[in-house]
Structures are given as structure tokens and as C-alpha cells.
Amino acid sequence: MTGGWARRTLDRLYAGSGVVAAAFLVAIFAVVLAQVVLNTLDAALSVVTGAPLGLLLPSYAEFAGYFLAASTFFALAYTFRSGSHIRVTLLVRNLPPGARRVAEVWCCAAGAVLAGIATLTAGRLTWESWSYGDVSYGLVPIPIFLPQIAMTVGLGLLTIAFVDSGLAAARGGTLPSDGEDD
Amino acid sequence: MELLAAVVLVVVLLGLLASGLWVAVSLIGVAAIGVAAFAGAPVGRVLASSLWSASSQWALAALPMFIWMGEILFRSRLSDDLFEGLAPWMARLPGRLVHVNIVGCGLFAAVSGSSAATCATVGKMALPELARRGYDERLTIGTLAGSGTLGLLIPPSIILIVYGVAIEESIARLFVAGVIPGIVLMALFMGYVAAWSWLHPDRVPPPEPPVPLIRRLIGARRLIPVMALIIGVIGSIYTGLASPTDAAAVGVALALVISWASGSLTWATFRDSLMGATRTSCMIAFILGGAAFLTTAMGFTGIPRALAEWIGAMGLSPGLLLAVLTVFFIALGCFLDGISVVVLTTAVILPMVEAAGIDRIWFGIYLVLVVEMSQITPPVGFNLFVLQGLTGKNILTIAKAALPFFCLMIVAVVLLVAFPGLATWLPQQMAAR
Numbered sequence: 001m002t003g004g005w006a007r008r009t010l011d012r013l014y015a016g017s018g019v020v021a022a023a024f025l026v027a028i029f030a031v032v033l034a035q036v037v038l039n040t041l042d043a044a045l046s047v048v049t050g051a052p053l054g055l056l057l058p059s060y061a062e063f064a065g066y067f068l069a070a071s072t073f074f075a076l077a078y079t080f081r082s083g084s085h086i087r088v089t090l091l092v093r094n095l096p097p098g099a100r101r102v103a104e105v106w107c108c109a110a111g112a113v114l115a116g117i118a119t120l121t122a123g124r125l126t127w128e129s130w131s132y133g134d135v136s137y138g139l140v141p142i143p144i145f146l147p148q149i150a151m152t153v154g155l156g157l158l159t160i161a162f163v164d165s166g167l168a169a170a171r172g173g174t175l176p177s178d179g180e181d182d
Numbered sequence: 183m184e185l186l187a188a189v190v191l192v193v194v195l196l197g198l199l200a201s202g203l204w205v206a207v208s209l210i211g212v213a214a215i216g217v218a219a220f221a222g223a224p225v226g227r228v229l230a231s232s233l234w235s236a237s238s239q240w241a242l243a244a245l246p247m248f249i250w251m252g253e254i255l256f257r258s259r260l261s262d263d264l265f266e267g268l269a270p271w272m273a274r275l276p277g278r279l280v281h282v283n284i285v286g287c288g289l290f291a292a293v294s295g296s297s298a299a300t301c302a303t304v305g306k307m308a309l310p311e312l313a314r315r316g317y318d319e320r321l322t323i324g325t326l327a328g329s330g331t332l333g334l335l336i337p338p339s340i341i342l343i344v345y346g347v348a349i350e351e352s353i354a355r356l357f358v359a360g361v362i363p364g365i366v367l368m369a370l371f372m373g374y375v376a377a378w379s380w381l382h383p384d385r386v387p388p389p390e391p392p393v394p395l396i397r398r399l400i401g402a403r404r405l406i407p408v409m410a411l412i413i414g415v416i417g418s419i420y421t422g423l424a425s426p427t428d429a430a431a432v433g434v435a436l437a438l439v440i441s442w443a444s445g446s447l448t449w450a451t452f453r454d455s456l457m458g459a460t461r462t463s464c465m466i467a468f469i470l471g472g473a474a475f476l477t478t479a480m481g482f483t484g485i486p487r488a489l490a491e492w493i494g495a496m497g498l499s500p501g502l503l504l505a506v507l508t509v510f511f512i513a514l515g516c517f518l519d520g521i522s523v524v525v526l527t528t529a530v531i532l533p534m535v536e537a538a539g540i541d542r543i544w545f546g547i548y549l550v551l552v553v554e555m556s557q558i559t560p561p562v563g564f565n566l567f568v569l570q571g572l573t574g575k576n577i578l579t580i581a582k583a584a585l586p587f588f589c590l591m592i593v594a595v596v597l598l599v600a601f602p603g604l605a606t607w608l609p610q611q612m613a614a615r
Contacts, residue, residue, distance in 0.1 A: 029247065
């Protein structure tokens with residue numbers, strides 16, 4: 001299995017979703033910074049013209065919030081595979097190899113079940129937002145199902161990563177590092 | 183009934199955590215069990231909406247921005263600049279260059295929200311330099327472990343963002359509330375170093391030739407960019423000119439400029455800082471999402487209210503309640519990281535604390551101070567891990583070196599309880615504006 005096309009595809013999927021998540025962080029930075037620059041310009045101009053012009057990026061706070069959600073959920077699987085989600089390894093680390101394997105498989109199985117449930121319920125929430133045509137309250141009516149798609153996809157990727165890692169652990173592999181080796 | 187349910191759920195949660203299940207997943211798991219077994223509400227609907235509303239907030243967008251800013255500066259030349267700029271000024275104090283650890287951590291804490299990053303940045307440069315000059319190794323390691331925790335207290339603070347978002351309190355006020363306690367803690371640490379050096383003159387290396395004022399000023403010039411960044415970020419939040427999220431985005435821009443001007447901004451450092459921020463922010467936001475689900479689930483079960491009434495019926499004084507909570511948090515902090523302790527607290531303990539008449543902002547600062555202590559207690563203490571990586575010493579040796587600073591932090595907690603104004607005065611001045 002290792003080195004096969006399935007392995008390569010999955011690894012590219014995790015890495016790719018991490019890059020998408022990082023792009024959303026840059027988007028938050030860009031939107032917020034643009035708004036701050038506009039605010040400053042507005043304040044400077046109002047000294048000259050006597051009244052603020054009201055320069056602003058419509059709904060920038062909502063955009064920043066949705067970008068944040070998209071970044072968080074897209075990064076879930078990538079963060080998991082790089083061993084950055086926090087867990088208590090004190091006990092697991094000191095188990096004999098056989099028992100440790102059982103514990104790792106249990107963790108991935110429990111993770112897969114819970115992430116799977118979360119994916120399904122997120123999918124339903126997204127579907128409802130779409131069918132009711134829910135939009136955000138701000139100046140720009142943003143359809144809420146768009147960022148919620150990111151939540152559903154991200155949780156789905158996390159479920160896949162849990163199943164993937166659980167199968168690897170069952171075959172005697174190790175889970176993504178937990179910082180215990182640094 | 184509720185108390186029994188509370189005991190069952192606590193046991194389940196500890197079992198899930200101990201089995202190695204990721205913290206965020208454990209929170210979701212125990213909350214799902216709680217809703218299904220003790221409340222009979224539809225689990226799925228609550229799960230999706232809690233996750234969604236917790237992770238799509240404007241205020242939380244400050245989190246990845248401050249993390250990113252710290253990541254950029256961590257990879258810049260700031261570590262050298264802090265040492266070179268500060269060292270000549272500290273040479274006259276009793277304890278000499280050991281104070282660079284404390285002041286350097288205090289300054290880096292003001293541009294970074296993480297205590298592990300603070301500890302690593304200052305330690306990277308100061309540890310070899312101080313060892314080369316013959317300073318007492320235990321004192322050097324202890325001051326770094328202790329002062330590294332300033333990263334959580336002095337704004338911007340990742341953990342105060344988490345607390346503020348979880349209890350829907352103004353993050354700007356929480357940030358401002360942390361300033362004075364942070365300075366008090368620095369003063370305690372510096373006082374201890376001075377007293378120790380005065381008692382052990384034989385273990386302090388001889389003074390270096392004095393550096394003329396003009397040379398010291400030239401050295402201090404290297405600190406100007408970081409001072410400007412600190413004043414810009416904290417000042418704009420305090421005066422209400424910018425929200426924490428705005429200030430954080432400007433902070434990222436300035437950190438990029440500083441890093442570029444000092445020649446340390448390359449594609450590799452940019453990419454590493456961005457991906458590092460993506461991972462850390464995702465990890466924390468996922469825990470917050472799990473905690474939001476747990477908070478809602480707890481609301482359905484009625485457990486926090488029952489606990490609050492139970493504690494209320496015992497008629498504990500706030501002082502005694504805080505003493506019990508302090509011991510509880512330190513015990514919890516031996517095994518859990520600070521963020522997990524904070525989100526568990528807000529889900530279950532906050533109603534009890536508010537029923538006892540304790541101010542939410544004050545409690546946030548108290549909580550951070552106590553959680554900071556857990557950063558330097560074995561077996562799980564992130565600052566200890568960082569120093570282990572930097573020095574290659576055994577974790578117990580490092581913990582022993584950090585012990586005096588742990589005790590000083592207890593003194594700080596007592597001071598905070600005795601003089602609550604340390605945390606509440608500055609935010610009130612902000613309100614008066």
C-alpha cells in the first residue's frame with residue numbers, strides 16, 4: 001500500500017487542503033488590513049474635507065469570520081496529519097507495543113465516528129441553509145451555505161484522515177507524531 | 183441527579199483524554215454522550231450549529247493573526263536584537279545579565295501570545311550567551327521557564343482570546359487587564375534574581391567592562407522596531423482606535439516589514455510562519471468548537487447550574503473557593519495544556535464563579551496566572567519541553583530550576599486576590615474614556 005497511488009493521492013489531498021486553509025488566513029489578513037487602511041485614509045481625508053467619507057469595505061467583519069471558519073475546517077486533516085492536534089500521550093506512550101497499537105486504533109476509530117457524525121450534521125446544516133436561502137445580516141448578503149460547505153468538506157477530510165491513520169495503525173504503523181520525539 | 187451526571191461525565195472525559203483521544207474530539211465525545219444520555223436533545227443539530235457559530239466569529243479572527251505575527255518574529259533576528267540591545271543596560275543590576283531573560287521575555291510576550299514561543303525565542307540566544315559568561319545554569323533555566331509564561335499574560339495573549347471568545351467578553355478589556363499583573367510578575371522575578379545574586383556573590387560572574395552610554399544607546403536602537411510594534415498594537419487596542427483583530431492584522435504587516443528590513447524574510451520563512459500559524463490556529467479553533475458544543479450540551483443537562491447551586495449552598499467565601507479552584511487547576515494543569523483547562527472551565531465552572539460574585543475579567547486574569555503555573559509543572563509543561571529541547575537536560579532538573587519561580591507565581595496569585603484592582607483598574611480607566 002505504501003507508495004501506491006492511493007497513498008500519494010491522500011497525502012496530496014491533506015497537503016492541498018492545508019494550502020487552501022493558509023490561503024484563507026492570508027485572505028483574512030488582506031480584508032482586515034484593507035479595512036484599516038481605508039479607515040485611516042478616511043480619517044486623514046476628513047481632516048481635509050471636514051467630514052468623513054465613510055470609506056469602508058462592506059461586511060468585512062463577516063467576511064473575516066467566514067474566512068476563519070473556512071481556514072479552520074480546511075486545515076483540520078492537514079493539522080491532524082502533521083501531529084499538531086493536542087492529545088494526552090502520557091499513558092499511551094508508556095504502553096507495551098501491542099496495547100499501544102490497540103489504543104491508537106481506538107483513538108482513530110472514535111475520531112472517525114465522531115468526525116463522521118459531525119460531517120453528516122454539518123452537511124445537513126449546509127443543505128438547510130441553502131434550501132432556506134439563509135444569508136448573513138450585513139450590508140452584503142452572503143449566502144451562509146457557501147462557507148458552510150467548507151465546514152462540511154473539512155470535517156469530511158478529517159474523517160478520511162482518521163480512517164486512513166487508523167488503518168495504518170492497525171497494520172502496525174505509527175500515528176502522526178505528537179511532539180513526543182521533539 | 184445532576185451531580186451524579188456530572189461525576190459520570192467527568193469520569194468519561196478523563197477516560198477519553200487519558201486514552202490518548204485528541205482533546206477537541208474528547209470534548210465533542212463527552213458532550214454528545216451528555217446530551218444523548220442526560221438531556222434527550224437532538225445531538226446532531228446542536229453539534230453542527232455549535233461548531234459553526236464558534237468558528238465563524240469576527241473576534242476569533244484575532245487568533246490566527248496574532249499567532250502568525252509571533253511566528254514571523256520568531257523566525258526573524260529579534261532574538262539577537264533583544265539580547266544585544268538589552269544586555270548592556272542590565273549589567274549594573276545585581277544578578278546582571280540574568281535580567282535579560284526576564285525583560286526579554288516581557289518584551290517578546292508583548293508581541294507574541296504564546297509562552298512556548300516566548301521561552302524559545304529568548305532562550306535560543308540567551309542560554310548559550312549566559313553559559314559562556316559563566317552565569318549559574320540553574321538560575322538561567324529557571325528564569326527562562328518562569329518568564330516564558332509572561333507570553334500568556336502580557337497582551338496579546340492567545341489564551342485570553344480563547345477565554346474571551348468562549349465567555350463572549352471583550353477581548354480588548356481582557357488584554358488591558360493583563361498588563362499590570364504581567365508587570366508585577368516581572369518585578370517579582372527580577373526582585374528574586376537580585377536577592378539571590380546578593381546572597382550568592384560567589385556564583386555571579388565578575389562584571390564586564392562598563393559600556394559607555396552612547397554605545398548602549400546605539401545598541402538599544404535595535405529595539406526600536408519591536409518597541410514601536412508593541413506600542414502600536416497595545417496602544418491602539420487600549421485607546422479603542424482598533425479592535426484586537428484590526429490591531430493583529432496591522433501587527434502581521436509590521437512584523438513582515440521588520441523581518442524584511444532585517445533581511446530575514448525569505449520565501450521559506452514566510453511559508454513556514456504561515457503554515458505554522460495555520461496549524462496552531464486550527465488546533466485551537468477546533469478545541470474551541472468542541473468546547474462550544476460541550477458548553478451548549480452542559481446547558482441542556484443543567485449540570486453547571488446545579489454545581490453552582492451546590493457550591494452556593496456550601497456558603498464558601500470567595501477566597502476559599504479560589505483556594506480550592508487554584509489547587510484543582512494546578513492538578514489539572516499537570517496533565518492538560520492551558521487552553522484545554524480554560525475551555526473546560528468556561529463550560530462548567532464559570533456559572534459557579536459568577537454565583538460567588540467574582541468578576542469575569544478578573545477571573546480571566548487569575549485563570550491565566552494559574553494556567554501559566556501549569557506550563558512549568560511536570561509531567562506536562564510546555565515551557566519545560568521547550569527548555570528540554572534547548573538545553574538537552576532532564577525534565578525534572580528543569581522543573582527543579584523552575585520551582586522558585588513557580589512559588590513566586592503563587593505569590594502573584596495571592597497578590598491578585600488581595601488586590602483585585604491590579605487586574606480591574608486599567609480596564610475601568612478604559613471604560614471611563
